Structure formats: structure tokens, C-alpha cells
Amino acid sequence: MAFLDWVLHPTELWAAFWYVMRHAPPDEKTVKLQVSGDMKRCYDFLEMTSRSFAAVIQELNPKLRDAICLFYLILRGLDTIEDDMTIPGAKKRDLLEKFHTVIYEDGWSFKESGPDEKDALLLVEFSVVVSEFKRLPVEFQDIIADITRRMGSGMAKYTRARVETLDDYNEYCHYVAGLVGHGLSRLFSESGLEDKSVGENLDLANSMGLFLQKTNITRDINEDVLDGRCFWPSAIWSKYADSEDTLIAKSNRERGIEGLNEMCTNALSHIPDVMEYLSSIHEPTVFKFCAIPQSMAIATIALCYNNGRVLDDNVKIRKGEALKLIAASTSLDSVKCIFYRYLEEIERKNEPSNPMYEQVRKIVDKAKKDIAGSLKGGPPVDFTKEYLIIIVFFVAIFVFIYQYNTSGL
Incomplete structure (x- = not known):
């Protein structure tokens, strides 16, 4: 299965190759x-x-x-x-x-x-x-x-305390992740590498942490329930199940997926703040440090959205996909393109029968519009669609075999 993933996603194989080359030991600069x-x-x-x-x-x-x-x-x-x-x-x-x-x-x-x-x-x-x-x-x-x-x-x-209301949910995520955003932002400013405003505008820093934490909480539902705990607010999950165990039960799958989609929608609401925060970061290594987890998060939300597998197992983005995101998250425009493409993926998975359909559609439409309007070339166009690379790959193999056979070697 891992080999097939690499074959079907050759740009990820390329990203993995360069990652290994860059970080392969021994490296005297580490x-x-x-x-x-x-x-x-x-x-x-x-x-x-x-x-x-x-x-x-x-x-x-x-x-x-x-x-x-x-x-x-x-x-x-x-x-x-x-x-x-x-x-x-x-x-x-x-x-x-x-x-x-x-x-x-x-x-x-x-x-x-x-x-x-x-x-x-x-x-x-x-x-x-x-x-x-x-x-x-x-x-x-x-x-x-x-x-x-x-x-x-x-x-x-x-x-x-239990996470009951949406206010509880936001407060818990603030304690365990939003405060991390606060601390990092204050360190960035104190170091002199970023403007003082970065360490002062802590609402945006909080949203950075909440987007990451809510993504993890959404994805980890199966593992958490099996461990005897649940961080999904009961204000959400109780709409779709009479207990946390029922929430992930196969017999309740359709309703469980609806609850999953509402959790994803809640996380997506932080995207405007994420984009605004990243636009305030200018030192290259600090930007990459901030941007990579956010790119991973939007990829994970896109994977989780409308995906019943999340209720059965701890799903994760492919390793090659993660390495590709690490390599690409180097500038604000690049990260905007990453978000745009995963928003398109969510848009494709958003079905009219989903109770969250209209809310997700509005969030995605606005986020895509904001991103497209801020990019010099307008909406990003992916000229490296992986199916084209696959075709080129197999054509190259065919040409090589043909030339090898006709050369008489």
C-alpha cells in the first residue's frame, strides 16, 4: 500500500527525496x-x-x-x-x-x-x-x-470539568493550544525577529492554536472515546448520538459523519485569522515554523471531512503528502495556494444532503475568494496535476523500452 501511494503521488516521492537529501546524516551544520x-x-x-x-x-x-x-x-x-x-x-x-x-x-x-x-x-x-x-x-x-x-x-x-458547551470547547482549546500561540508570538517579538505587534495581537495567535487543536480533536475521536474520554463538546455530539460510544458506532454511522462534519466546520471558521497572522510574520525561519503546522491542519481537515473512516481509526495524511507540505510552506503565497487547493477538496466533498452544507459552502467560498483576491495571479492553477506526471512517467518508460528493444541491445 505504501509503495502504491508513492507511485500514485509522484510529486510526494520527489518531495521525500529532497527532504532525505537535505536532512541525511552526516550533516556538519545540524x-x-x-x-x-x-x-x-x-x-x-x-x-x-x-x-x-x-x-x-x-x-x-x-x-x-x-x-x-x-x-x-x-x-x-x-x-x-x-x-x-x-x-x-x-x-x-x-x-x-x-x-x-x-x-x-x-x-x-x-x-x-x-x-x-x-x-x-x-x-x-x-x-x-x-x-x-x-x-x-x-x-x-x-x-x-x-x-x-x-x-x-x-x-x-x-x-x-467536561467540555459541554462551545464556550467550554473554545476555552479548553485556548488553555492547551491557544496559549502556545500566545507564548510563541511573545517570544518572536522579544527576540527582535518580528515586530512588537506580533506579540501584542494575541487574538490571532490564539486562533492559530485553536485551528491546530480543533483539527487534532476532530481527528482523534475514535482513539479518545476508546480511551474513555471525549473532547468533542456535547453541544455538538449530542445532536447525533445518545452517548460518546454510540457516536463512533457503525450502527450510527450516518449521524456520526454529520457530527464529524460539524466539528470540521467549527475548525474551518479560524482560517481568516490564520491567514492574517501568517501575513504578519516576515522572518523566513519563523514563517516556516508557523506555516507548516497550519498547512498540515488544513490537509487533515480536508481528509477528515465527510470521511467515516475517522470514526473507526486515527486517520492521517500520507507521509509523502506531509513532506510535500513541509517543502512548499515557505512563503505566504505558497501557503495560500495550499489552503485554496484543500478548500477545493472540501468543496468537492460537501454534499447538499449534509446538514452543514450551506455553512461549509459559505466558509469555503469566502476563504477562496479572499485568498484568490490577495494573490497576484488570481486563483491558483495547479499545473502539476499528479495524473499528468503519472502519464509522463509511464510514457517515458514506454519510450525507453521501445528504444532499448529497437536498438538491438
Whole structure:
């Protein structure tokens, strides 16, 4: 199946080839060879925990690179505690609410994670993160500690509270992702690489985080329900099922897909803010760092929309597709073209029988119109349709075979 994916999507194979060539070891310019000791171990943890985006973080401007690496690891540690269902509620809340203080405690470590926590080792060796965090400029430390405090408090609240209303949903996503957007934006401005306004217009930064978090929550419904939790607001899912288990049941598939489409529609509402935020980012490595996750998110929403497989499994975009998006998300116009094409895909999947049809149509039409109006050449035209590349590929093979046979070799 993986081989067939590469054959049917040759531009993704090309993107994968260039990604491997660019990041193939040994590379004397990689961050790992420029740091040593505890910071080197932090970059090891970055690669273990952030997976696809480790390389992008390491390519950030040196003024931001270490700070964002450590910011990520601190929040990953916080998130690992929140996700661990083996930690008793009272103890978990205490850990979450005090986590912003342990990042200053030399030697702090946590060895009580459940056996299934994949990032438990980060907490076991968290002292290396503490050591390097305290080396950062005080201004960076203050921003990271403030976001950690506010995020931990919000997470602690939702160990007791349930996501019931749409306001709850927006608040929860703000705590676990919108605040990340706040912190990053403040770091961008504090570094001097971006204008002060980036760190001040936090509503847009919040929307950046909400778009990513809502995409993940929408996609992860099957895994979450099987784990005994659900982050879809009951204000949405209760329209389509009488329980979370029923929501993903095959016997309720048609209604479950309608609920899925409403969740996708809710996420799509953040696109105008995403475009506005990205238009304010000018430093190339910062732009790429911000743009890649957003490109992944719109691709994921397009995959999830009207797709019953989401209720059965954790669907993901193809690896080659992800590498292609990483390679393409280098400029505002390129990202706008990416969004435009995935909006077209959603448009094709939007059926009149879908209760969300009119709402999705309006969101997509407006977003496409705004994007097309801001591009110099108007609506993007894809001159590299993959079926044309496939035809050229097979024609080239045919010509080669024909010439080989007629040459008498």
C-alpha cells in the first residue's frame, strides 16, 4: 500500500527525496553538532517527542532556536502529565498547577508515569531541561513560565470539568493550544525577529492554536472515546448520538459523519485569522515554523471531512503528502495556494444532503475568494496535476523500452 501511494503521488516521492537529501546524516551544520551536554540531550528529546517538526525547530534562527526547543519540551512534559490516566486526579491537578515552579528546581524529575506513556523518559530526565531553561535570557524565561502557569491551571480545571458547551470547547482549546500561540508570538517579538505587534495581537495567535487543536480533536475521536474520554463538546455530539460510544458506532454511522462534519466546520471558521497572522510574520525561519503546522491542519481537515473512516481509526495524511507540505510552506503565497487547493477538496466533498452544507459552502467560498483576491495571479492553477506526471512517467518508460528493444541491445 505504501509503495502504491508513492507511485500514485509522484510529486510526494520527489518531495521525500529532497527532504532525505537535505536532512541525511552526516550533516556538519545540524544543531546537534553545535551544542553539547544538557542542551544536546534536549535536542535528543526534541527528536523523540516532536517527530515531524524536530527538523523545522532546529532550523529556526539561532536567536529563538534553543528557547523554542525548551518551551516545547516543557509543555510536552506538562501535556504528558495531563494525558496520563494512571495519575490520581488530586495528584495530577497539583502537578499541573505547580509545574511552572518545577522548571526552576534543579534536579527535578518525575518517575511515576504510567507504563504506556511514550514520553515518560522526558519527565525522568527533566533535570536537563531545567538546567538549560535557567540559562535562557530572563525575558524568555518569564514568558515561558507565565504560559506554563496559565496552561497548567487550565488543564487542572478540565481534569474535573467536561467540555459541554462551545464556550467550554473554545476555552479548553485556548488553555492547551491557544496559549502556545500566545507564548510563541511573545517570544518572536522579544527576540527582535518580528515586530512588537506580533506579540501584542494575541487574538490571532490564539486562533492559530485553536485551528491546530480543533483539527487534532476532530481527528482523534475514535482513539479518545476508546480511551474513555471525549473532547468533542456535547453541544455538538449530542445532536447525533445518545452517548460518546454510540457516536463512533457503525450502527450510527450516518449521524456520526454529520457530527464529524460539524466539528470540521467549527475548525474551518479560524482560517481568516490564520491567514492574517501568517501575513504578519516576515522572518523566513519563523514563517516556516508557523506555516507548516497550519498547512498540515488544513490537509487533515480536508481528509477528515465527510470521511467515516475517522470514526473507526486515527486517520492521517500520507507521509509523502506531509513532506510535500513541509517543502512548499515557505512563503505566504505558497501557503495560500495550499489552503485554496484543500478548500477545493472540501468543496468537492460537501454534499447538499449534509446538514452543514450551506455553512461549509459559505466558509469555503469566502476563504477562496479572499485568498484568490490577495494573490497576484488570481486563483491558483495547479499545473502539476499528479495524473499528468503519472502519464509522463509511464510514457517515458514506454519510450525507453521501445528504444532499448529497437536498438538491438
